[in-house]
Amino acid sequence: MTADFLIHDADLVATCAGPGPRVGAAQNNISPVANASVAGLDGRIVFVGAAADCDHVVTLTPAAKVIDAHGCTVVPGFIDPHTHLVFGGDRREELRRRLGGATYAEIAADGGGIVKTVAATRAASEHDLVESGRARLADMLAFGTTTAEAKSGYGLDLVTELRMLRAIRTLAAGQPIELTATFMAAHEVPVEYRGRRADYVRLIIDDMIPAVASEGLAEWCDVFCETGVFTPGESQAILEAGQRHGLKSRIHADELGLSGGAAVAAKVGARSADHLIFVDQPHAQLMAERGVVATLLPAAAFFLKLGRFAPARMLIDQGVAVALATDLNPGGGFTTSMPFVMSLACFGMNMTLEESLVAATINAAAAIDRAGTIGSLEPGKQLDAVVINGALADLIRVGAPVIRHVVKRGRIVG
Numbered sequence: 001m002t003a004d005f006l007i008h009d010a011d012l013v014a015t016c017a018g019p020g021p022r023v024g025a026a027q028n029n030i031s032p033v034a035n036a037s038v039a040g041l042d043g044r045i046v047f048v049g050a051a052a053d054c055d056h057v058v059t060l061t062p063a064a065k066v067i068d069a070h071g072c073t074v075v076p077g078f079i080d081p082h083t084h085l086v087f088g089g090d091r092r093e094e095l096r097r098r099l100g101g102a103t104y105a106e107i108a109a110d111g112g113g114i115v116k117t118v119a120a121t122r123a124a125s126e127h128d129l130v131e132s133g134r135a136r137l138a139d140m141l142a143f144g145t146t147t148a149e150a151k152s153g154y155g156l157d158l159v160t161e162l163r164m165l166r167a168i169r170t171l172a173a174g175q176p177i178e179l180t181a182t183f184m185a186a187h188e189v190p191v192e193y194r195g196r197r198a199d200y201v202r203l204i205i206d207d208m209i210p211a212v213a214s215e216g217l218a219e220w221c222d223v224f225c226e227t228g229v230f231t232p233g234e235s236q237a238i239l240e241a242g243q244r245h246g247l248k249s250r251i252h253a254d255e256l257g258l259s260g261g262a263a264v265a266a267k268v269g270a271r272s273a274d275h276l277i278f279v280d281q282p283h284a285q286l287m288a289e290r291g292v293v294a295t296l297l298p299a300a301a302f303f304l305k306l307g308r309f310a311p312a313r314m315l316i317d318q319g320v321a322v323a324l325a326t327d328l329n330p331g332g333g334f335t336t337s338m339p340f341v342m343s344l345a346c347f348g349m350n351m352t353l354e355e356s357l358v359a360a361t362i363n364a365a366a367a368i369d370r371a372g373t374i375g376s377l378e379p380g381k382q383l384d385a386v387v388i389n390g391a392l393a394d395l396i397r398v399g400a401p402v403i404r405h406v407v408k409r410g411r412i413v414g
């Protein structure tokens with residue numbers, strides 16, 4: 001077979017090959033191959049296996065790119081299935097205030113918090129949103145992310161929500177990371193609708209969802225289902241309206257309390273329920289029965305100092321596929337790094353290194369409906385990979401510069 005790209009003779013290739021998502025004990029299996037090579041043609045994988053076999057069966061084109069991966073570990077490109085990477089303004093000052101002891105309520109009373117980001121995003125041009133988003137994506141790429149989900153949800157009015165989604169569309173075409181877009185006007189009730197929430201829900205269902213769908217700007221619809229934000233009933237109505245217009249469902253669920261989000265996810269057949277810090281065993285069972293992926297965001301819990309993480313071990317034991325994401329956002333999401341999130345999964349949620357890798361790759365692919373094309377290294381899939389200097393465990397040495405190469409569709413992009 002012919003190849004125009006070759007990662008040659010890695011100490012280990014963690015292929016994560018096989019059916020995805022991986023649940024239960026299978027989440028601990030990364031399908032490793034020692035002393036292995038990965039070859040691709042036109043951005044797709046044509047060979048994964050022993051380096052000695054590769055030398056016999058693969059013929060390189062004259063212009064082929066070859067990476068000598070001796071001493072390295074190769075893993076699938078990371079997939080970040082929950083981000084808020086497009087927004088206006090800057091709230092890093094709030095981080096300093098929170099560390100100085102200010103509460104979110106105090107910061108919000110001074111005009112901070114999500115209200116500040118909504119005002120800044122409404123004031124930002126599409127060009128501003130694209131350029132600030134592009135810088136965040138470059139950071140993500142440097143940490144090995146090759147595919148990501150990106151949400152609207154800081155406009156909370158039709159014109160700004162559309163502007164955010166158009167910015168995501170422009171970014172998808174203008175840099176290496178593949179993006180899938182989520183419409184999330186149900187991120188918060190905007191200030192001008194406080195006290196008449198039902199009117200805002202109607203606006204989302206009657207005006208915003210049809211407009212987003214008719215312009216083909218989003219693949220997903222998401223809702224923040226939480227006490228004080230959107231109720232389970234409102235969340236279900238919004239997600240079902242999205243489905244009627246071809247938008248698949250995902251949901252922010254049970255982050256601050258057991259508030260019904262996981263139950264809504266199971267009821268509407270959401271692909272993913274995210275956060276889940278307070279999910280219990282009966283709701284985990286419902287998710288397992290309906291094949292809802294649990295996308296856990298330990299960096300959000302860490303930066304918000306919530307004092308607890310989602311019950312990853314319970315979810316895995318109940319047969320729920322666990323994925324990981326950064327929750328990159330202007331408030332409590334101060335990381336673009338999937339390896340850092342994997343470190344938190346291991347040391348904060350007691351996942352194994354192998355479970356965390358599966359959660360950042362094939363299960364994250366399933367969380368955005370891409371398990372057929374990305375998330376593992378096997379023939380026919382896109383050649384999206386990360387070449388790590390050293391062993392797999394080096395990946396979770398927080399802050400260590402261990403990523404040698406990032407490969408997207410068979411090209412070195414970072």
Ligand SMILES: [Zn+2]
Pocket residue numbers: 082083084252327
């Ligand atoms: Zn979020």
